[in-house]
Amino acid sequence: MAAPAQFQPVARVNGTNRTLGSRQLAALLPDPAGTRPAYRHLAQSISALILDGRIALHVKLPAERELATALNISRATVTAVYDLLRENGYAHSRQGSGTWTALPEGRTPSGITRFLSPPDTAIDLARAAPGLPEQALVDALRRVAPRLVEHAHTPGYHPYGLPELRAAIAERFTQRGLATMPEQILVTSGAQHALTLVLGLLGSPGDRVLVENPSYPNALEAMRRSRLRTVSVPVTDTGWDIEIIESTLHQVVPQLAYLIPDFHNPTGCLMPDQERIRILDAAQRSGTWLVVDETLADLALDVPAPPPFASHATPGGVGQVITIGSMSKTHWGGLRIGWLRAPSRLVTELAGQRVATDMGGSVLDQLLALDLLDRAWELLPSRLEQMREQRAALAAALAEHIPKWSWRLPPGGLSLWVDLGEPIAAPLAERALDYGVRIEGGAHFATDPGLFEQRLRIPYTLPPDTLLEAVHRMATALADGLPASSAGGRPHWVA
Incomplete structure (x- = not known):
């Protein structure tokens, strides 16, 4: 059995002195x-x-x-x-x-700039987030307006989430193969909010958390800010090394494990059922909480949508699984609607954690989410077909204009994990911005410094013509030559 991965050397602080060793x-x-x-x-x-x-x-x-x-x-x-x-x-x-x-005057952390809109002339490939069709939003607003008026006579605080939305999400889990009661659901302001609540309740500074490498950058940032010690396990183009995960769970015994098994961000891999069962068994033996991010689970393009990860657990292991979901990838990030499924007692504790900073989400957003979930059968098939067309357009553009790059076509999700063949991702991202394309180099998804400099995550969430233009601009940037790498960032130097 393979040895466990090493701890990630993150910039944590010691005790209350906030000193970096x-x-x-x-x-x-x-x-x-x-x-x-x-x-x-x-x-x-x-x-x-x-x-x-x-x-x-x-x-x-x-x-x-x-x-x-x-x-x-x-x-x-x-x-x-x-x-x-x-x-x-x-x-x-x-x-x-x-x-x-310190943060210099006028500079913005990259965690914020990833979400800021680029200049009008720029094509934004830094965010893998589709928009919601305008008419679908207009129609939904018209339908929920009377229901919103009914809620106007109430205080409007729902720390657990609107009861009817909790029930709808629970029913959704049940239909997917995991029997769920509304008491097991907590509605949150997005999946990131759900993860932050979990880290705050179940993690303490210095605790170990197993993470995939690469992984979702904002999840990694949340762990750093919670002062957790990350232990990374690799995810390659062919998927997970389950022996390494099992060994890490056994030898390191992390408090938490954060996984993205469904169309993994950024690689696009889909974890086989048998591997899920092995991880569940290993986590049960180590007493590790599994935090499973299923925000991409519905975006199945070439395969059936996978059942919930926790549906593979034995009765004794399902209580150790926290499932996180969201409408940001399937519908629209602007709704800020996410959720988590967990044992009802833990949901109550997490709701108590929530009210210290957020007494409840927007009633309007939750009513819209309820309406859109009720019509998922109508909206989702067209969204999936749109993603297939855009994925094909991106792959064709890359093959034509930058044939030296390689990738595996993912069976679902929202992006390609492209191998550039050489460690030029950071300077290419820097130069591409000058050509009107904003994109993230692979290092942003790494748990360890210096990794994935030969990778780009390229989303196919934009129209085909826009994706073709973006690839053409990146090809031009390559042909015109790249600057020296700036260690993964774009610091501004006055000296």
Whole structure:
């Protein structure tokens, strides 16, 4: 049986001092040997990590002597690194208390920029999120207006979610093969909100959580901010290595495991049933909570939609599975409607966790979600056919204009995980923006630094003509030459 994956060297903080250890920071940085000048290269790398969220804000950086030892460089070089970080706004010093990370004036963390709309002339391939047909939204608003008026006479707070929406989601699970009661459902403001609630209730700083590598960047960011220690297991073009997952669950005994088994983001893989059963058995033996992200489960393009992961569990194991879902990928992210399925007692505890920051979601959004779910039989087939056409258009455009790139056509989901053949994803994403295309390099999906620089996630959520134009622009950017890599980010330097 394979050995478990190593811990991810994330920028966590120790205790209440919010101090980043020298070995932790060194593990995130590239080897400075052979780079000239080394101090500038290291400063650029640290600034990119700050923008990308791998190094948190308002965290104390290691003492200069300690970092110099960890990197095997001179203290003078580290001094120059810190001076340049301070000069460009990525750090500041407190008298007698060291150097602390900061966000420069005018800069925005990449976790936010991924969701901001690009300039009108840019094609946005950074977000794998389809829009909702205008007429479908107009019709739904017309139907729910009278029901909204009825709710106007109530306080409008529903920390568990609207009862009728909870019932509809529970029935949806039951129809998919997992008997569910409304008491097992918590309606949330999206799948990310559901995950954050789970991490906050079941995870404590320093706890270990098993994650796939690559994985969904915003989920990884939520774990970093919860100060969890991630343990990564690989997902390749051919899927999961179940022996590694089983071994990791047995030897590491993580508190949580976060998985995307249905048309995995970003690889598009679909986990076979037998592998799901093995993971469920291994998690039951280790006592690990399985957090299963099923936001893409309905987007089955070439295969039947998979049943819920928890439906494969034995009666003793189903209570350890938390299933997360959302309408963002099947309908529209602007609804901000997600949910989780869990044991009813845990749902009650999570609802209590929720009210500290969010006393309940929008009644209007929940009524719209209920209406749209009731008409899924009408809306979803056309959405799937649209995705098939757009997937085919993207694949044809790539084959024609950039034939050196390779990929496996996923059986579902919203994107291709493209192999560029060389580690040029970061400079290509930087240059593509100059040509009016915003796209994320593979490193944004990595749990460990320096990985997937040869990959791009390219969504097929835009019209075929737009996808063709995007590929043409990227091909032009490649032909015109790429800049030197900036360690996965686009820090702005005034020096």
